[in-house]
Amino acid sequence: MSNLQMTLATSDWLTRVWLRPGNSDLSPATDWLFMFIMWVCIISFVALMLPMGYWALRWRRKPGVPPIRTPNHNTALEVTWVVGPLIVVTFIFFWGFHGYMNSQIPQGNVEEININGKKWVWSVMYANGAGSGETVYLDDSRPNPEIDRGLRGNNPVPIIVVPEGVSVKFLLTSSDVMHSFYIPDMRTKMDLFPNRTTSLTFIPQNSDPAKSGASMIAKDKAKPGRDHYIFCAEYCGDNHSEMAGILRVLPPDLYKKQIEEWGNVTETISLVEVGQFVYQKRGCAQCHSIDGKDGTGPSWKGYYGKPVQFDSASGPTWDLTTDEGWENYIREAIYLPGVKVHKGYANQMPSYAGQLNERAVKGVAAYMRQLAGRATDEDIVEPTKKK
Numbered sequence: 001m002s003n004l005q006m007t008l009a010t011s012d013w014l015t016r017v018w019l020r021p022g023n024s025d026l027s028p029a030t031d032w033l034f035m036f037i038m039w040v041c042i043i044s045f046v047a048l049m050l051p052m053g054y055w056a057l058r059w060r061r062k063p064g065v066p067p068i069r070t071p072n073h074n075t076a077l078e079v080t081w082v083v084g085p086l087i088v089v090t091f092i093f094f095w096g097f098h099g100y101m102n103s104q105i106p107q108g109n110v111e112e113i114n115i116n117g118k119k120w121v122w123s124v125m126y127a128n129g130a131g132s133g134e135t136v137y138l139d140d141s142r143p144n145p146e147i148d149r150g151l152r153g154n155n156p157v158p159i160i161v162v163p164e165g166v167s168v169k170f171l172l173t174s175s176d177v178m179h180s181f182y183i184p185d186m187r188t189k190m191d192l193f194p195n196r197t198t199s200l201t202f203i204p205q206n207s208d209p210a211k212s213g214a215s216m217i218a219k220d221k222a223k224p225g226r227d228h229y230i231f232c233a234e235y236c237g238d239n240h241s242e243m244a245g246i247l248r249v250l251p252p253d254l255y256k257k258q259i260e261e262w263g264n265v266t267e268t269i270s271l272v273e274v275g276q277f278v279y280q281k282r283g284c285a286q287c288h289s290i291d292g293k294d295g296t297g298p299s300w301k302g303y304y305g306k307p308v309q310f311d312s313a314s315g316p317t318w319d320l321t322t323d324e325g326w327e328n329y330i331r332e333a334i335y336l337p338g339v340k341v342h343k344g345y346a347n348q349m350p351s352y353a354g355q356l357n358e359r360a361v362k363g364v365a366a367y368m369r370q371l372a373g374r375a376t377d378e379d380i381v382e383p384t385k386k387k
Contacts, residue, residue, distance in 0.1 A: 013037055023185045023228060023249065025107075025203040032185035033092070040088060103188055106167040106201040112282050113162070114171045117179035117192045118350040120239040121283030122230065124160045125355065130263035132158035132281055136246055138229075155239075155285055157248045160230070162204045163255040169201040175350030180234035189233055204249040238296075239286065241361045271359075275367020279358050287349070290371055297349060298342055304365075304372040309343040327365045334361055 018038070019031055061067055114125040115129040124132045135156035162168045172181055181200070190200040206226045230245035250258060264340055266286040269277070279285055279300070287296035308329070320326055332339055336357060337349035356364075366379035 016185045020185070022187045023205050023226075024187060026103055027187045027205075028097065029102070033095055033099060036095075037092060038250075040092075067159050078135060103200050106169050107203065108167055110167045110169045110201065112169050112171060113160070114173070115160075115192075116173050116175060116179065116182060116355070117232065117236075117243075118175035118283065119177065119286070119348070120243040121180070121230075121286050122158055122160070122243070122245045123282055123355070124158065126259045127331060128259060128262070128263045130259045131355075132160055133161040133262035133277075134297065135280055155242050156280060157230075157242075157246060158281060159227075159248050161248045161250050161255055163252040163260050164204055164206055164249045166252055166255075167201060167203050169199055171199045171201070176348065178234050179232050179236050179243070182231045182233035183228060185228040186247070191234060204247075206249050226319060233352050242286070270382045271363045271366035272370050272375060273342070273382075274360060274363025275365070275370075276363075278356065278364055279367060282352070282356065284364075287317075296318045296320075297345055300368050301371045304368040305374060306372075311343050323365075323369075326368075327362065330365045330368070331361050334364065 002357060019034065022031060042386075085183060108250055112127060116123045116125070116201070124150060135158055137156055170181065172192045173196070174194050178194075179192040180189055186202055186204065188200050188202055190198050192198060199218070225250050228247045228249070230247050232240060232243035236243065258306070279288075279290070284300075289295050289299045290301050292299050292301045307318075320329060333349070335351060335353040337346050337351055341347045366375065367378060369375045
């Protein structure tokens, strides 16, 4: 697309009424197609409604005047009415197909990022095995978001970082039902399906913050990069509205530094802190509370070390009178959640096999021990401080 077309796409006043400036290489073409379809709708509406209104008045039935016999066939009119719209929608199809291919075929070297959707959280895995190491509440105006959870954004959402000006390819999978990975500022959306991988690609850009739709979520305005909302655009259950995220566009050097830092975070903190990290960043908070209240799954507070009742379909249970038995139970619940189902809860937890390593599993067990008041010295000592 020429510079003139890109300028027109972003400067047209009617475009600005409907759309905020985009932040990816897909934005100009997508905005142009949107405006073209809107003008087709406006012109078609006017071309149909004005004559129809006139004809309804002009040829309305009048008292004492017999109705005129209505013709039942007009070849020229019928051919025009079929062929004309067919040409327009065919043009729209190929224009849209061209845009779809641009969102599927990366330009040059590409940064691949794995995204998994599950009720009701997005999780990310980078090439170095790192996941998102930072979360944020969509409403950061609360003085204490950990306590004041009654306002917009009841759960923390993950921050997904991408490099500015570099082609990014998201590989999308679902662990349970259909989801849809939607980033309005990037003008892109792609559905996720169970047992299938879909993808989308674009080049993230940071337009002028004074004119763009970049959402400065973080309070620190001096922090590099700009934030953009991620939504699930496919209804997926009770907490569908809470399934959101933040796409943070960083300069390439800061992007590499960030994912390297996230990749090493669990190796430098205590097991309890690892458990807290997993709880907050990997979606556990969506279903399990830490205040004793039941949710989609049982609360983690005070749960460790107590007898557990399973449904009748579950097989032999672990010996839950020992720490070893509890760690085995927690490991199985994380990797094979459907094998033993806690009585009173539905079998709907997704598997984290391949997503959480052994240290993360031990961290979850340590965090649950701490919540039950049973943390050991090994649980709370940082690796760098161990003797």
